[in-house]
Amino acid sequence: MPRYINRAIYLVGMMPATWTFYLGVIDQLGADPMKTLERSLGLWALRFLIITLTITPLRDLSGVNLLRYRRALGLLAFFYALMHLSTYLVLDQGLDLDAIWADILKRPYITIGMLSFATLVPLAITSNNAMIRRLGGAAWARLHRWVYLAAGAAAVHYLLVVKSWTMEPVIYTMIVAVLLAYRVARRLRGRRRVTLASA
Amino acid sequence: AAQLRFTKSPFSTSEEPTPLEDVTSYNNYYEFGVDKGDPAANAHTLTTKPWTVAVDGLVSRPTTFHVEDLLKTVTLEERIYQLRCVEGWSMVIPWVGFPLSDVLHRVEPLGSAKYVAFETLLRPEEMPGQTGLFQALEWPYVEGLRLDEALHPLTILAVGLYGDMLPNQNGAPIRLIVPWKYGFKSIKSIVRISLVEKQPETSWNRQNPREYGFYSNVNPEVDHPRWSQATERPIGEGGLFAKRKPTLLFNGYAEEVAHLYAGMDLRANF
Numbered sequence: 001m002p003r004y005i006n007r008a009i010y011l012v013g014m015m016p017a018t019w020t021f022y023l024g025v026i027d028q029l030g031a032d033p034m035k036t037l038e039r040s041l042g043l044w045a046l047r048f049l050i051i052t053l054t055i056t057p058l059r060d061l062s063g064v065n066l067l068r069y070r071r072a073l074g075l076l077a078f079f080y081a082l083m084h085l086s087t088y089l090v091l092d093q094g095l096d097l098d099a100i101w102a103d104i105l106k107r108p109y110i111t112i113g114m115l116s117f118a119t120l121v122p123l124a125i126t127s128n129n130a131m132i133r134r135l136g137g138a139a140w141a142r143l144h145r146w147v148y149l150a151a152g153a154a155a156v157h158y159l160l161v162v163k164s165w166t167m168e169p170v171i172y173t174m175i176v177a178v179l180l181a182y183r184v185a186r187r188l189r190g191r192r193r194v195t196l197a198s199a
Numbered sequence: 200a201a202q203l204r205f206t207k208s209p210f211s212t213s214e215e216p217t218p219l220e221d222v223t224s225y226n227n228y229y230e231f232g233v234d235k236g237d238p239a240a241n242a243h244t245l246t247t248k249p250w251t252v253a254v255d256g257l258v259s260r261p262t263t264f265h266v267e268d269l270l271k272t273v274t275l276e277e278r279i280y281q282l283r284c285v286e287g288w289s290m291v292i293p294w295v296g297f298p299l300s301d302v303l304h305r306v307e308p309l310g311s312a313k314y315v316a317f318e319t320l321l322r323p324e325e326m327p328g329q330t331g332l333f334q335a336l337e338w339p340y341v342e343g344l345r346l347d348e349a350l351h352p353l354t355i356l357a358v359g360l361y362g363d364m365l366p367n368q369n370g371a372p373i374r375l376i377v378p379w380k381y382g383f384k385s386i387k388s389i390v391r392i393s394l395v396e397k398q399p400e401t402s403w404n405r406q407n408p409r410e411y412g413f414y415s416n417v418n419p420e421v422d423h424p425r426w427s428q429a430t431e432r433p434i435g436e437g438g439l440f441a442k443r444k445p446t447l448l449f450n451g452y453a454e455e456v457a458h459l460y461a462g463m464d465l466r467a468n469f
Contacts (some may be wrong), residue, residue: 024438030224030225031235032235033441034432035288036441054345091440108425166335194276
């Protein structure tokens with residue numbers, strides 16, 4: 001059963017990208033179709049990162065365990081980030097390497113976006129059972145904590161790209177902040193418990 | 200909308216205008232919401248008749264113009280202008296309007312007048328972006344020009360678009376067009392024009408002075424702190440696979456306006 005649910009997650013998860021790209025090709029994405037596609041893909045990457053980060057708090061707080069679907073959700077976040085980046089490189093900048101390189105060096109929001117993507121790459125590559133076995137559970141788990149950096153950087157990237165801070169980027173950033181703060185709180189509480197037990 | 204009568208102008212570009220559909224559906228008009236589609240969706244609620252524009256300040260004859268009356272006394276021209284948004288996209292728009300100097304001369308500016316301040320309507324009950332918890336700008340929207348910029352023949356008050364009256368989302372019933380500056384300088388739905396001695400406050404400069412200067416002349420050499428201004432995406436050309444094109448100094452109007460800034464450091468006065 002979970003295998004079919006996982007397949008369904010990939011299938012449904014790819015639908016926003018397929019649909020938006022189709023609308024773009026038939027010229028139904030409005031006046032600035034490239035920007036609309038670029039933004040939509042980036043926003044979905046952030047949404048899937050957020051969903052991935054809610055799996056643990058959901059299990060802790062409500063007992064609902066969706067852990068077996070987290071890999072699919074995380075990989076979807078990576079695929080969307082990859083499509084978002086490709087749209088920027090190919091459709092937005094037309095593979096003008098000089099302009100792209102200048103952007104990466106000079107523009108904090110591009111630098112931070114690239115950082116977020118670069119962080120996701122090793123996580124995506126190791127998102128399979130063979131790599132978990134090879135790395136060992138503990139090392140694998142430690143590596144995958146880098147997703148916190150990727151999500152934080154993605155939120156800051158979004159905040160910096162808009163002309164003025166409107167409701168949407170601020171809300172997304174707040175959600176990411178709460179999800180990251182939850183990890184910190186959990187860590188601190190766990191440590192206190194250990195200290196008490198050893199006292 | 201009523202068809203307007205107008206003459207052609209030598210100031211018009213020969214570039215192909217952006218389709219009307221794009222010009223009227225892709226707008227920055229934060230009084231109606233911050234998304235590009237919000238103005239087209241929300242601006243129909245705005246009452247644009249009757250409409251008056253007060254022209255006051257350092258002038259001999261302060262006057263409140265009724266837009267309908269004003270239109271009977273000016274010669275309307277079609278001005279097909281380049282529009283470059285600070286966000287990095289551009290359009291070619293056939294405005295219908297008349298030189299701002301027509302109005303300014305009628306009120307007789309005093310010698311002490313050095314700048315012109317503009318103000319957009321403040322009417323929260325018809326402008327949903329002016330209410331609510333989270334607002335992008337302080338209202339009313341204000342803009343400003345140096346007097347010589349305001350008197351320049353390229354600077355117009357537009358009342359029409361594609362031969363018809365201005366749609367609400369494009370700044371009806373009367374708005375400023377300054378084609379060599381980033382789009383946000385071309386203030387919409389004007390209710391007040393004041394001649395003043397000191398450089399007036401402007402909305403985007405107030406919101407983020409590091410990023411938006413008073414002059415805001417289109418300049419490919421002076422980047423926005425967060426993005427490059429070297430190129431632009433023409434709206435309505437080539438869809439998803441449209442190519443960027445280089446941005447020109449003063450948005451291509453350097454020959455007409457560069458003398459206004461002779462000797463000025465355009466990096467410091469961005």
